[in-house]
Amino acid sequence: MSDNNDRNQVINELTTSEYKYGFVSDIETDQAPKGLSEKTIQFISAKKNEPEWLLEFRLKAYRHWLTVKEPDWALLHHPPIDYQDIIYYSAPKAKKKLQNLDEVDPDLIDTFNKLGISLEEQKHLSGIAVDAVIDSVSVKTTFQETLAKHDIIFCSFSDAVKHHPDLVKKYLGKVVPYTDNYFAALNSAVFSDGSFCYIPKGVRCPIELSTYFRINAANTGQFERTLLIACEGSYVSYLEGCTAPMRDKNQLHAAIVEIFTMDNAEVKYSTVQNWYPGNKEGKGGIYNFVTKRGLCKGHHSKISWTQVETGSAITWKYPSCILKGDFSVGEFYSVAVTNNYQQADTGTKMIHLGKNTKSTIISKGISAGKSNNSYRGMVRISKNADNARNFSQCDSLLLGNQCGAHTFPYIKSGNDTAIIEHEATTSKISDDQLFYCQQRCIGKEKAIGLIVNGYAKQVLNKLPMEYAMEARKLLAITLEGSVG
Amino acid sequence: METTKTTYILKKNLTDYYYSVVAPHLKKENHKVAELRKTAMEYFVEVGFPHTTMEHWRGTNLQEVYNQNLKIKTEAEVYNKTLSDIFLCEVHGFDTRVISVLNGFFYAPENKQLVTFENGVVAGSLARAQNVFPQLFEKYFGLLTRNYRHAFTALGDALFTDGVFVYVPDNVRVENTFQLIKILNLPQLATNTRNLIILGKNSKLTFLHCDDSINHQSGLSNTVSEFFIGENAELKLYKLQNLNDESALINNTFIKQERNSLLNMNVLSFNGGLIRNEITVNLDGEGASANILGLYLLDKCQHIDNQAYIYHNVPQCQSNELFKGILDDEATGVFNGSIYVARNAQQTKAFQRNNNILMKPTAHIDTMPFLEIYADDVKCSHGATVGQLNTEALFYMRQRGISFDDARLLLLYAFVAEVADKIDIVALRISIEDMIKRRLRGELSICDRCVLHCSQPAKPMEIEIDLSKI
Numbered sequence: 023m024s025d026n027n028d029r030n031q032v033i034n035e036l037t038t039s040e041y042k043y044g045f046v047s048d049i050e051t052d053q054a055p056k057g058l059s060e061k062t063i064q065f066i067s068a069k070k071n072e073p074e075w076l077l078e079f080r081l082k083a084y085r086h087w088l089t090v091k092e093p094d095w096a097l098l099h100h101p102p103i104d105y106q107d108i109i110y111y112s113a114p115k116a117k118k119k120l121q122n123l124d125e126v127d128p129d130l131i132d133t134f135n136k137l138g139i140s141l142e143e144q145k146h147l148s149g150i151a152v153d154a155v156i157d158s159v160s161v162k163t164t165f166q167e168t169l170a171k172h173d174i175i176f177c178s179f180s181d182a183v184k185h186h187p188d189l190v191k192k193y194l195g196k197v198v199p200y201t202d203n204y205f206a207a208l209n210s211a212v213f214s215d216g217s218f219c220y221i222p223k224g225v226r227c228p229i230e231l232s233t234y235f236r237i238n239a240a241n242t243g244q245f246e247r248t249l250l251i252a253c254e255g256s257y258v259s260y261l262e263g264c265t266a267p268m269r270d271k272n273q274l275h276a277a278i279v280e281i282f283t284m285d286n287a288e289v290k291y292s293t294v295q296n297w298y299p300g301n302k303e304g305k306g307g308i309y310n311f312v313t314k315r316g317l318c319k320g321h322h323s324k325i326s327w328t329q330v331e332t333g334s335a336i337t338w339k340y341p342s343c344i345l346k347g348d349f350s351v352g353e354f355y356s357v358a359v360t361n362n363y364q365q366a367d368t369g370t371k372m373i374h375l376g377k378n379t380k381s382t383i384i385s386k387g388i389s390a391g392k393s394n395n396s397y398r399g400m401v402r403i404s405k406n407a408d409n410a411r412n413f414s415q416c417d418s419l420l421l422g423n424q425c426g427a428h429t430f431p432y433i434k435s436g437n438d439t440a441i442i443e444h445e446a447t448t449s450k451i452s453d454d455q456l457f458y459c460q461q462r463c464i465g466k467e468k469a470i471g472l473i474v475n476g477y478a479k480q481v482l483n484k485l486p487m488e489y490a491m492e493a494r495k496l497l498a499i500t501l502e503g504s505v506g
Numbered sequence: 507m508e509t510t511k512t513t514y515i516l517k518k519n520l521t522d523y524y525y526s527v528v529a530p531h532l533k534k535e536n537h538k539v540a541e542l543r544k545t546a547m548e549y550f551v552e553v554g555f556p557h558t559t560m561e562h563w564r565g566t567n568l569q570e571v572y573n574q575n576l577k578i579k580t581e582a583e584v585y586n587k588t589l590s591d592i593f594l595c596e597v598h599g600f601d602t603r604v605i606s607v608l609n610g611f612f613y614a615p616e617n618k619q620l621v622t623f624e625n626g627v628v629a630g631s632l633a634r635a636q637n638v639f640p641q642l643f644e645k646y647f648g649l650l651t652r653n654y655r656h657a658f659t660a661l662g663d664a665l666f667t668d669g670v671f672v673y674v675p676d677n678v679r680v681e682n683t684f685q686l687i688k689i690l691n692l693p694q695l696a697t698n699t700r701n702l703i704i705l706g707k708n709s710k711l712t713f714l715h716c717d718d719s720i721n722h723q724s725g726l727s728n729t730v731s732e733f734f735i736g737e738n739a740e741l742k743l744y745k746l747q748n749l750n751d752e753s754a755l756i757n758n759t760f761i762k763q764e765r766n767s768l769l770n771m772n773v774l775s776f777n778g779g780l781i782r783n784e785i786t787v788n789l790d791g792e793g794a795s796a797n798i799l800g801l802y803l804l805d806k807c808q809h810i811d812n813q814a815y816i817y818h819n820v821p822q823c824q825s826n827e828l829f830k831g832i833l834d835d836e837a838t839g840v841f842n843g844s845i846y847v848a849r850n851a852q853q854t855k856a857f858q859r860n861n862n863i864l865m866k867p868t869a870h871i872d873t874m875p876f877l878e879i880y881a882d883d884v885k886c887s888h889g890a891t892v893g894q895l896n897t898e899a900l901f902y903m904r905q906r907g908i909s910f911d912d913a914r915l916l917l918l919y920a921f922v923a924e925v926a927d928k929i930d931i932v933a934l935r936i937s938i939e940d941m942i943k944r945r946l947r948g949e950l951s952i953c954d955r956c957v958l959h960c961s962q963p964a965k966p967m968e969i970e971i972d973l974s975k976i
Contacts, residue, residue, distance in 0.1 A: 053806060325920070403892075405867065423852070426878070427877075428877060428878045429877040430876045431875060431876075432872075432873075435864060435870065435873075436869075437867055438864035438866055438894055439867070441894075442890070442891060443890075444875070445888070447884075448879050449884070449885060450882040
């Protein structure tokens with residue numbers, strides 16, 4: 023019995039650590055008034071000097087949004103969101119146009135340093151191009167020159183609208199149309215910034231591209247949009263990270279990511295999501311409703327999603343692949359950790375349209391505290407997707423007896439040559455495994471860390487190295503004191 | 507809400523039927539039954555028929571059923587000829603006690619409407635039993651159904667014309683198999699029947715539920731069944747479904763299991779225009795265990811929808827689910843298995859598997875094996891596959907001189923045998939195996955007799971393969 027208590031204590035310790043990114047930076051912001059109306063949208067559009075067609079797109083999306091209902095099929099419980107109580111635009115006040123890093127607001131740099139993303143350092147040492155988005159606006163993109171050498175466009179969404187309107191116009195809303203779902207419509211109406219990336223034909227992006235999102239101001243929502251286009255034969259690895267300060271009130275984050283891959287192109291999209299998850303009593307935290315979708319348009323193209331989800335009070339996120347090109351490949355690797363009162367309903371959609379398409383889904387859920395963690399994924403094989411192949415594996419690990427782990431796979435097959443396999447297991451850390459470790463003089467805490475780390479390894483290994491380190495750190499923070 | 511003209515008319519007809527035919531007789535019924543009819547009708551009026559925008563009905567479109575201009579038969583069937591004159595159904599070498607329901611009414615001579623056997627077992631018409639055994643109805647009737655998920659369960663409760671009542675007292679182990687034969691032989695008929703089967707402590711019952719049609723006319727058969735399995739009791743439940751291609755069958759089965767009880771259930775769907783089996787198992791006593799097997803072999807434009815909800819409400823229960831299906835031609839299938847493990851249901855073991863083979867590019871299957879788990883000391887897993895015959899195995903056999911057809915048949919048979927082999931009544935297994943073989947050969951695409959009675963029972967079907975070559 024005492025042994026049991028001991029273990030409970032270890033698990034308690036593991037699962038009750040504090041959020042480390044909860045500071046607030048004192049940065050002056052430029053905000054839209056609270057509430058959502060056509061006026062707000064016009065305000066945002068005017069603020070950003072947008073062309074007519076984009077405003078038109080926003081307004082269409084807004085009008086559509088008014089006609090649809092918030093989805094309720096996910097296993098998530100939260101009080102209704104008051105969409106009129108949110109500030110839809112908040113930007114750090116620009117003093118003047120920035121030319122280089124030295125001109126960035128020192129407070130801002132400080133913020134990013136605290137987050138462990140020193141823009142300066144990143145620039146010189148690690149060789150990752152960073153686009154940092156604070157509140158709603160992209161504040162700094164590093165490594166522009168190197169990228170320019172390869173004709174790679176990597177800039178904030180607003181810059182892209184200004185400098186590459188044709189590209190934006192051609193691809194915006196083509197994978198995630200504003201009619202797609204409630205939150206996609208909302209985002210399309212009010213998105214304020216985000217990243218834009220265009221990899222030209224035959225270019226293998228020499229450095230990893232990265233975006234950092236941070237919500238700073240209170241009562242704001244963040245609605246960013248990422249558009250990533252990989253032309254024939256190109257390759258890019260794209261990273262995304264996010265944090266927010268600790269606030270008592272829930273904040274809304276509704277983003278869209280759209281990816282296009284042409285013939286033989288490959289995109290690797292990695293996310294380390296660490297929005298503020300709320301405190302131990304479940305107060306505060308970010309509501310994270312994200313639509314991410316990639317279109318494998320060309321033959322032999324590939325999109326690989328890797329995500330480590332540790333933050334957010336509520337996660338509603340299904341990065342998907344539409345496998346349209348023949349021989350295209352979709353991958354989804356996910357580790358989702360929920361603790362305290364966090365709720366996650368996350369998974370993927372693999373839509374097989376082309377022949378000989380292949381998809382792999384590996385999802386690892388870890389629930390602790392009083393949280394609920396659901397995997398919800400769909401594999402659809404259309405009539406013409408001959409020889410399509412899917413393998414899915416969804417495992418859940420329960421730490422403690424107050425949490426829940428759920429699996430909701432949807433498999434739809436309309437082709438007799440397709441092979442689909444799905445398997446899932448749910449278990450806790452087995453006594454045998456613990457005993458084995460302890461026999462070999464590995465303490466309980468360390469053993470649990472070891473087992474959790476081993477459990478998530480299959481996914482963590484898919485992350486680029488810098489992120490794998492960060493993801494491990496995050497796992498360690500969420501399940502304090504053991505992992506490392 | 508999605509309402510079409512035909513659904514509106516059907517809804518109105520059913521509501522009218524309730525107020526003109528059912529409601530005036532409520533006073534004559536057991537008050538529990540009357541109450542349930544009322545609340546169920548209120549639910550139906552409020553919610554209406556399910557449609558494809560509802561999450562659990564996405565895969566099953568009933569519009570064609572609604573379009574059929576269905577009617578309800580108001581007067582009971584008069585018993586004027588024996589059942590075997592209407593319908594021949596027997597398993598050779600297998601003795602069963604047959605109870606039959608014809609067009610929604612209990613079909614038996616007057617003196618056999620409700621029979622009490624010498625060992626205390628009661629079997630007969632539900633409509634009669636409600637006033638003979640009021641305590642049992644008080645305690646059990648409607649206990650499991652009342653939280654309606656959709657209109658069909660409610661309709662069964664509100665409008666049922668009759669059904670079967672079986673009561674097995676404590677410590678009675680019934681050796682004979684009870685066979686319920688449900689037949690429709692009138693066109694465009696909508697029937698609602700209600701069954702209540704109660705097993706006392708340490709009892710045992712084998713129940714065979716056959717749904718058949720004996721002509722090619724369309725119709726809707728909606729059945730709501732409640733099974734209560736007492737402590738240490740054992741229920742073997744076989745469902746055989748062999749209807750014509752025009753008919754629609756909706757089966758709502760609710761089961762409650764007490765301590766250490768055992769349920770072995772087989773759902774075998776061979777033919778039917780549209781079949782929906784909804785199985786809800788409540789494991790409410792520690793040590794209860796449920797084994798649910800399903801097999802579906804469909805072709806043409808048939809559709810099957812199997813929904814299984816298993817609730818592990820207490821610790822130390824076990825459930826096993828295995829559904830296997832072969833879909834040919836334009837057949838479509840849906841499987842939705844749901845395992846729910848409650849907060850304190852520790853040491854639960856729950857397994858769920860669904861395997862499918864698609865024979866043609868036009869066949870379609872949706873499978874959704876769900877797990878919802880709130881306890882940590884559990885072993886739960888699920889798996890689902892959709893595929894086709896192993897080409898290497900086919901090649902291996904063809905290399906050894908086995909014709910393509912035989913090789914294919916052998917592989918298909920091996921695929922379904924995992925379910926068929928678990929039928930533990932030998933005579934029944936033999937005739938079902940025979941059925942499967944015929945079905946796979948396409949010889950049984952529509953059997954207008956009972957599924958169990960095939961034309962040449964003396965000569966069982968063989969797959970003619972010279973095994974010495976392998």
